Amino acid sequence: MRELLVTLDHPDIASVEPFNCEGVTGTAGIKVTPHSGRPIFLRITRISGPGGDSFASPEVIPFPDYQLPPDLQERFREQPPV
Numbered sequence: 001m002r003e004l005l006v007t008l009d010h011p012d013i014a015s016v017e018p019f020n021c022e023g024v025t026g027t028a029g030i031k032v033t034p035h036s037g038r039p040i041f042l043r044i045t046r047i048s049g050p051g052g053d054s055f056a057s058p059e060v061i062p063f064p065d066y067q068l069p070p071d072l073q074e075r076f077r078e079q080p081p082v
Contacts, residue, residue, distance in 0.1 A: 001044055002030050 005016045014035045021028040029043035 001042065005030070005032060 002016055002018065005013065012034050013032060014037075015031075015033045017031050017033075018027040019029055019031040019041060029041055032040045032042060034040070
């Protein structure tokens with residue numbers, strides 16, 4: 001996610017950097033600071049219960065059970081695994 005935000009080079013984003021929290025091992029998330037100066041802290045997690053998903057393979061997200069607006073349907077159409 002950090003690489004994506006940096007690569008986008010959006011004119012409203014002043015900086016994108018990792019942040020840490022006390023008691024958290026490794027990076028806690030991403031701090032996005034717009035030019036307005038008010039930072040946005042993003043935490044992205046992926047968890048599963050015991051015996052759940054393998055983190056070695058990509059997460060499979062089922063197609064939503066609600067209808068997307070027509071202009072987004074093609075963009076977010078479920079793709080077969082590669």
